[in-house]
Amino acid sequence: MTNVFLTRLESPIGRIELVGDDVAVTSLSIERDGALPHDDEPERSNAVLDRAREQLLEYFAGSRVAFDIPVRRAGTPFQQAVWSQLDRLGWGEATSYGALAVAVGRPGSARAIGAAVGANPVPIIVGCHRVLAADGRITGYSGGNGIPTKLWLLGHERIGFAA
Template identity: 75%
Template sequence: MTERFLARLDSPIGRIELLADDDAVTSLTIERDAALPHDGDPEQRNAVLETAVAQLVEYFAGARTDFDVPVRLHGTAFQQAVWARLQQLQWGDATSYGALAEAVGKPGSARAIGGAVGANPVPIIVGCHRVLASDGRITGYSGGEGVPTKLWLLGHEHIGFAA
């Protein structure tokens, strides 16, 4: 299925752009440097995007702690395994890259896990911000403005981390 639908919303971490096909959200982008990939394109929402926007508004307001909007994640089998594990994390849960590697049966592959986490096409809904270094440090974030965006998301979910 092709991505034919587009929606945007304002959030505390910047504007967010969502893409969807007929049945699922396929992409979520947090603006970086005041830009989104499809800024020049008009919005065209469908029911999936209306649900996703409503759930994100509730999340940012603190009224929603999980998402049940359907997502379609395109990636390698390894990426799919990592993203499936991320989807099992709940509001306020955190894990480490090493623990994720163990969970997907690839111990010692924390660097590859980091690549898969960073390639997550639907951040926030698939909570890649919940992954920290084994000592609890924040090592980076590929969404929005990077670490400041991750700091906001962690604080919003009351997830502690090492300085």
């Protein structure tokens, strides 16, 4: 049986909850409507989550632009391919759903790409907030309080978008 660990931190976009195992972060949740998925469970951290927590605090403080935290993402092969492309995006870089579709060899599948982006289990660490519509608009965000959370993250990284 794998050990499961949990820690939380305060951030400018609300509380964040990190879940992991002995070697990797497996999920990151951003508070929505004052709640986190495991609010009823006590924190039980480990070295991996402590490191992730510290790096997230540095990111929010503006002193970190890349994460070097091990993550394990459970998903379909298609989702894994999309998330691997998201891994390539750095601080301040954006892409479109259509460009991601081409990159994973599925041109014209922007809706499926959107679903895979929205299913990213470790937002912020894997920058799904950096994906915009082809014309630069914000079309949605599944983390935290949705579009306001995405707006904060884009502004923090100085990523321009169309209104």
